[in-house]
Amino acid sequence: MVQVDNLGRILEEHPFAQGLDPALKDVMIGCAANERFEAGQFLFREGGEAKKFYLVRSGVVAVEVHAPGRQALTVETIDDGGVLGWSWLVAPYKWTFDARAQTLVRALSFDATCLMRKMESDPVLGYQVMKRFVPVMAHRLHAARMQMFDLYGPAKKG
Amino acid sequence: MPDSQAVIDRKDLGAMFALLAEEGYQPVAPRVHDGAVLYAPVSGPDDLPKGIGDEEEGGHYRLTERGDAKLFGHTKPVQGLKAHLYPARQKLWSAERAGHGFRIVKDQDPAPRYAFIGVRACELSAMLIQDKVFEGGPYADKGYAERRRNCFLVVVTCDHAGAACFCASQQTGPDVSEGYDLKLAEIIDGGRHVFLAEAGSEKGRALLDRLPRQAASEADLKAASDQRQAAAAGQKRAMISGVAELLAAQLESRHWEDVAKRCMSCGNCTMVCPTCFCSTMEDATDLSGLKAERTRKWDSCFSIDYSYIHGGSVRNSGASRYRQWMTHKLSHWVKQFGVSGCVGCGRCIIWCPVGIDITAEAKAILKGA
Amino acid sequence: MSAALQQADPMDVRPFRIEKIRKELSDVFTMELVPEGGGSFAFKPGQFNMIYSFGAGEVPISISGDPADPSKLIHTIRRVGAATEAIGNLSEGMAVGIRGPFGNPWPVEEVFGSDLVILAGGLGLAPLRPAIYMALAHRQRFGKVVLLYGSRSPSEILFPKELEKWRGRFDTKVRVTVDRAEPGWSGHVGVVTKLVKGAGFDPLHTVAFVCGPEIMMRYGIQALEDSGIDRTGIYVSMERNMKCGIGLCGHCQWGAPFVCKDGPVFRFDEVADAFKVREL
Numbered sequence: 001m002v003q004v005d006n007l008g009r010i011l012e013e014h015p016f017a018q019g020l021d022p023a024l025k026d027v028m029i030g031c032a033a034n035e036r037f038e039a040g041q042f043l044f045r046e047g048g049e050a051k052k053f054y055l056v057r058s059g060v061v062a063v064e065v066h067a068p069g070r071q072a073l074t075v076e077t078i079d080d081g082g083v084l085g086w087s088w089l090v091a092p093y094k095w096t097f098d099a100r101a102q103t104l105v106r107a108l109s110f111d112a113t114c115l116m117r118k119m120e121s122d123p124v125l126g127y128q129v130m131k132r133f134v135p136v137m138a139h140r141l142h143a144a145r146m147q148m149f150d151l152y153g154p155a156k157k158g
Numbered sequence: 159m160p161d162s163q164a165v166i167d168r169k170d171l172g173a174m175f176a177l178l179a180e181e182g183y184q185p186v187a188p189r190v191h192d193g194a195v196l197y198a199p200v201s202g203p204d205d206l207p208k209g210i211g212d213e214e215e216g217g218h219y220r221l222t223e224r225g226d227a228k229l230f231g232h233t234k235p236v237q238g239l240k241a242h243l244y245p246a247r248q249k250l251w252s253a254e255r256a257g258h259g260f261r262i263v264k265d266q267d268p269a270p271r272y273a274f275i276g277v278r279a280c281e282l283s284a285m286l287i288q289d290k291v292f293e294g295g296p297y298a299d300k301g302y303a304e305r306r307r308n309c310f311l312v313v314v315t316c317d318h319a320g321a322a323c324f325c326a327s328q329q330t331g332p333d334v335s336e337g338y339d340l341k342l343a344e345i346i347d348g349g350r351h352v353f354l355a356e357a358g359s360e361k362g363r364a365l366l367d368r369l370p371r372q373a374a375s376e377a378d379l380k381a382a383s384d385q386r387q388a389a390a391a392g393q394k395r396a397m398i399s400g401v402a403e404l405l406a407a408q409l410e411s412r413h414w415e416d417v418a419k420r421c422m423s424c425g426n427c428t429m430v431c432p433t434c435f436c437s438t439m440e441d442a443t444d445l446s447g448l449k450a451e452r453t454r455k456w457d458s459c460f461s462i463d464y465s466y467i468h469g470g471s472v473r474n475s476g477a478s479r480y481r482q483w484m485t486h487k488l489s490h491w492v493k494q495f496g497v498s499g500c501v502g503c504g505r506c507i508i509w510c511p512v513g514i515d516i517t518a519e520a521k522a523i524l525k526g527a
Numbered sequence: 528m529s530a531a532l533q534q535a536d537p538m539d540v541r542p543f544r545i546e547k548i549r550k551e552l553s554d555v556f557t558m559e560l561v562p563e564g565g566g567s568f569a570f571k572p573g574q575f576n577m578i579y580s581f582g583a584g585e586v587p588i589s590i591s592g593d594p595a596d597p598s599k600l601i602h603t604i605r606r607v608g609a610a611t612e613a614i615g616n617l618s619e620g621m622a623v624g625i626r627g628p629f630g631n632p633w634p635v636e637e638v639f640g641s642d643l644v645i646l647a648g649g650l651g652l653a654p655l656r657p658a659i660y661m662a663l664a665h666r667q668r669f670g671k672v673v674l675l676y677g678s679r680s681p682s683e684i685l686f687p688k689e690l691e692k693w694r695g696r697f698d699t700k701v702r703v704t705v706d707r708a709e710p711g712w713s714g715h716v717g718v719v720t721k722l723v724k725g726a727g728f729d730p731l732h733t734v735a736f737v738c739g740p741e742i743m744m745r746y747g748i749q750a751l752e753d754s755g756i757d758r759t760g761i762y763v764s765m766e767r768n769m770k771c772g773i774g775l776c777g778h779c780q781w782g783a784p785f786v787c788k789d790g791p792v793f794r795f796d797e798v799a800d801a802f803k804v805r806e807l
Contacts, residue, residue, distance in 0.1 A: 062708075062716065074708035074716040081725055102713055139721075146718045147706040151743045152649025152679045250538055253581060259542050259563055259622030260581050296788060297537045297773035409782075409804045436777030439770045443582030450582035452540075457776070464778060466768050468607035478806030486780060493783035 007032050010108055014055045015081045016132055024125050031114035037061075037101035043084065044095045050087035051112045056080060059105030064098040076143070077102065083136045088112035164371040165378055166342075168203075168351035171229075173369055174312070175202045175275070183273035183310050186242060188235050193221060196235045197242065197274070206276070207232055214320045214504070216513025227351060230344050233320030234278045234503055238432025240288060242272055243305045246456045250439075253450040260450070269304040275312040277338070279331030280323075280503040282313055284432030286337050290495040291435050310361060313338040317385035319392035322504025324517055327396035330501040332389035340365060343382035354382045395517045397488070397502060398524055405489040405523065409481065413523045418477035420512050425458030427506035427514075428483060433491075433499045436464070459483050484516060537773045540579050540624035543600060548619055551603060552683055555650065556615055557591065560600040563622060567597040571632030572657030573764060573792045577772045578602060579624030583613035587769040587787070589654035590628060594661055600625065603653035603685070629772040630791045633658040633736050633762060639668040641760070642728040646747045648677045648719050648739025652685045654764050654791075655738050659693070666698055671733075673700045673726045677719025677743065680705050681712040700727065719743060720750035730755030737795075738764040745802055748795055761795035782807055 007029050011017045017025060035054070037043055043054060043061060054061075060079045064072040075097065078084050084107070087095050093112070119126035166174070175185050179201075187200045190207045200206065206229040211222040214233065224231045253260045277285075285306070292302040316323075316332045325331030334341065339362035343354040354374055357363040398404070428434040438457035443450045457464060459482045465472035473479050491499030500516070507515045543560035550556050562568060572594050579585040586608070592601025606615045614623060635658050643662055647655050662672055674693060678684045684703065694701035702722045704715035715722065719739075735751050737744050744763050751761055767779035767786040774788035782801045784790060801807055 060715070062713075071710035073710075074712065077704075077714070077716045079715070079725070143718045143721065146720075146742075146746060149742060150679060151706070151718075151740050152677070152683065251540070253540075253624075255581070258620045259544060260624070262540055262542070262624070264539070292775065295774050297775065299775055300536055300538075409807065435775070437770065438776065438778070439585060441579070441582055441584045447582070457770075457778070459777065464768065467766055468605070468611075472767065473806045475806060482780070482807075485782075486777075490780065490783040494785070 007034060007108065010034065010057065011055070014057065014108065016055050016083055020128060020132075024128055027118055027122065027125055028110065028115065028129075031111045031118065033109050033111070035107050035109045037105040037107070039101055039103050041101045043099040043101065043105070043107070046095055046098050048095045050085060050093045050095050052109045053083065053085035053088050053112065054107040054109050056082045056084055057106040057108060059107075060102040061105055061107075062100050062102045064100055066098060072098065072100075076140070083133070086133055086137055088116070089130075089133060163354055163356045163374040163379065164366060165374045166353045166355050166369055166371050168227075168229075168353070170370045171203045171353065174365065175200070177365060177368055178273040178275075178310060181310075183271050185273045185275055186239075187275040188230065188232060190221065194219065194236045195221065195232045196237060197239055197276075200275070203229060206230070212320065214322045214508045216322070216507050216515050217510055218513070219508050226346055228317075228344055228346060230276050230314045230342075231317070233316065233318070233323065234280065234505070236505070236509070237430055238281050238284050238503070238505070239274055239277070240284070240432055240435075242270075242274070243285070243288065243309070244292070244299070244302050244435065244437075248301065248454050250452045250454055252452075255448045266301075269301065269308055271308040271310075272305070273310040273312065275314075277311050277313045278316060278503075279313065279334045280325045280501040281432060282311065282334050282337050283325070283328075283330035283501040284503070285311075287433045287495065287497055287499060287501065288435060290497065291433070294495060310365075311338045311340070313341045313358075315341065315343045315382065315386055316389040317344065319389050319394070320504060321394060322507040323389075323393050323502065324395040324397055324504060325502035326390045326393050327399075327517075328498060328500055328502035333386050338362070343385060345378060345381045345385075347377075347381065352378065354378050395504065395507075395515070397500065397517050398520050401520050401524075402489040402492045402498065404520070404527060405485045408523050408527055409485065411523050411526055413519070413526050414477040414481045416522070417480045417514065417519055418475065420514055421460075421476050421480045422511060423460040423476050423479055424511060425460040426509045426511065427516075428458040428460060429456065430505040430509045431487070432501060432503060432505070433487070434458075438464075459486070484519065487516075488520065537626060537629075538771070540577075540585075540626055542622045543625045544622050545617055545619050546599065548617075551685055554606045555603060555685065556606075557601060557603045558614075558623075559592075560602070560623065560625070561598070562600075562625075568600040568625075568628075569597045570594055570600075570628035570657075572635055572661050573633035573654060574628035574630045575654075575772070575791060576600070576602070576625050576627030576629070577769070578604075578610075578614060579626070580610060580613035580617065581622075581624075584610035585624070585626075585770075586610040586614075587629075587766075587772060589764070589791070591653040591656045592660075594657050595664055603650070603656075605650055626772060629787055631789070631793075633764075633792050634734075635661045635665075638734040639665065640670075640732075642670040642733040643672045644723075644726065644728055644733055644735040644751070644756070645672075645674045646719065646723070646735055646737045646739075646751065647675070648743035648747065649679065649683075650685060651737075651739030651743070651764070652676055655736055656686065656689075658736055663693070663696070663699065671700065671728050672698065673728055674702070675719060675722040675726060676701070676703045677722070677739070678703070678705050680707045681709045681714070702726065718746070720746050723747070723750040723754050726754075728754075734760045734762070736762050736764075736792075741766075741802075748802075758796040758799060759794060762792055763795055763798070764791045765793060765798075766791065
């Protein structure tokens with residue numbers, strides 16, 4: 001199983017896997033695949049079924065919103081070491097944004113159906129995965145709020 | 159080794175004013191003006207507030223008749239001497255347009271030479287503190303330094319405490335041991351009215367040598383000592399000890415909100431405080447737009463504009479502004495200048511329109527800590 | 528009074544001629560100044576001047592030029608109030624008054640030997656630029672040099688040409704992010720704090736210089752600390768109201784420190800508590 005060994009090493013290199021029990025890592029690898037996206041290619045589209053999430057190994061992914069008559073607006077970029085996609089954890093399991101490779105992107109993807117089944121049956125795994133996703137979501141929320149502050153402009157005149 | 163003490167008779171006090179004037183000093187001493195005692199130019203002892211006392215409390219000040227002939231029987235003038243050493247409004251320079259640019263014109267008058275007579279211990283302590291502020295750092299205020307260097311100080315010790323006084327707890331009075339040229343204690347014993355005098359500098363010694371005087375008696379020394387003790391023992395207020403550390407640790411005390419409910423942010427306390435030194439600059443042009451002037455004016459940390467940075471003020475709430483004033487005065491000042499910024503004169507209590515008492519607020523913060 | 532004595536009074540304003548004005552952003556401009564009547568202007572990176580516009584007032588502004596070139600004085604200014612508007616309305620050939628330089632500098636030479644992280648937000652890049660010039664002039668004295676810059680949008684990136692130039696160096700890492708992307712922007716989008724992760728410095732041997740709006744600095748410092756940099760290795764530049772620039776007017780007090788004479792550059796561990804107190 002050369003391929004699984006490779007995936008294991010790739011997973012280990014990613015910050016997401018830091019401190020994860022080797023046995024659980026192996027379980028996760030069972031749902032993982034190595035993927036590559038050319039610049040411009042979509043990883044997922046808004047409204048699509050969220051059947052995966054990605055651990056970005058290299059490259060930049062733009063999380064975008066599109067609106068008619070306007071160019072797509074990037075709300076965030078995710079690069080090396082980042083985690084992309086949490087909609088697979090939250091009903092109704094639909095992507096809420098577009099994700100497009102801005103450069104060549106290499107990522108480890110995880111099959112949500114496969115992983116979710118294992119998480120349901122192995123609460124320890126479930127907890128470990130959730131424990132790694134909650135901070136991702138918390139950081140995104142924090143970042144979104146900071147972006148709302150409009151930090152860099154002069155203070156609004158009262 | 160303290161100087162030997164001499165006694166100057168009341169009738170010879172005028173000679174001191176005359177000698178000082180002769181040496182080019184403008185005597186400035188307490189005098190009654192608009193129902194208050196304040197430091198103002200005087201020509202001799204007749205201008206002093208003879209037989210005048212005062213009563214003071216939070217938000218309260220009245221002159222009283224003492225029923226004696228004391229010239230320095232009041233507690234302290236309503237303002238200290240900072241206005242003379244660091245004027246409330248001072249033109250720093252003017253500028254005039256020249257070509258596409260401008261030229262700065264410095265046209266300052268020579269610094270005045272003041273002889274301050276009737277300086278209280280708290281006043282002198284305040285001056286020593288302002289010396290550190292204006293002359294102790296990397297940059298000195300030249301105007302202050304010059305005025306300060308030029309002045310002659312005649313301290314008069316207190317014979318009683320005002321109701322707002324708390325210098326004893328701040329170790330800034332009622333006695334002083336340095337920084338003056340001449341120290342007087344006013345003694346009235348039946349028909350005898352004298353000043354026990356002690357020089358504190360060469361200048362003071364030289365002046366004293368030229369005055370008619372007698373040797374001091376044991377009784378005079380005792381009378382002066384009794385007065386100082388009475389002035390210390392009579393103090394009804396005291397600053398709690400350890401207030402610098404307390405306030406530094408209580409920046410988030412809920413009590414600031416409590417004070418803010420009473421404080422009107424009027425800034426009176428900062429104006430009458432003899433150590434408050436904040437100032438602002440005013441730049442203006444004349445109507446032609448060809449001449450400009452810079453004026454430095456006293457400022458108060460109680461104003462909203464004081465902490466303004468592009469778009470807003472840092473200290474918007476009254477609580478934060480009162481905290482700034484009190485923590486600066488009693489705590490941060492120690493870190494900045496090595497001494498407390500409060501001399502315990504109590505003027506901030508007297509002139510607060512709602513009678514906020516800095517000693518009581520310190521106690522309340524301690525209680526809530 | 529002799530000219531030398533007049534010069535010695537830090538309250539005396541010295542006229543400088545505006546040689547060049549460059550518009551940087553819609554409300555930000557850079558001025559190149561030379562002393563009227565000749566002379567030079569030496570300063571250290573991070574220091575500021577009080578800039579006076581005839582009759583209109585005076586404001587503290589950091590110097591944004593190269594400390595190795597004292598022949599001209601460079602300031603980058605945002606129009607935000609009466610005084611900066613008045614300065615902004617002057618044209619080339621006219622004069623402003625200068626008092627300074629004042630304040631404590633970025634300790635560039637003192638931190639030779641470490642990795643250097645420069646974390647800037649918005650106009651905060653201007654007070655850091657002299658430190659960047661100096662660090663790059665002594666590039667071999669540092670380990671890694673990383674510049675992390677956050678801006679509101681791509682069109683509000685300050686000094687874009689220089690950022691590109693610095694990024695083009697093989698020995699310097701430059702990462703730029705914007706809060707709001709615009710069409711055509713293919714760089715990072717997101718808060719500046721996220722640039723810290725993966726910036727590739729050795730946290731145990733890194734010194735960070737941080738400048739930007741106060742909220743950005745608070746979160747930026749947090750991110751630097753999270754990455755393992757000790758707070759004694761983080762320096763910040765503060766901004767407060769100033770009327771004199773020399774510790775005599777009282778306005779810039781931030782707790783016990785006077786921002787003008789004890790700062791504007793502070794080592795973070797010395798002011799960490801002050802950052803936490805509201806309206807201090």
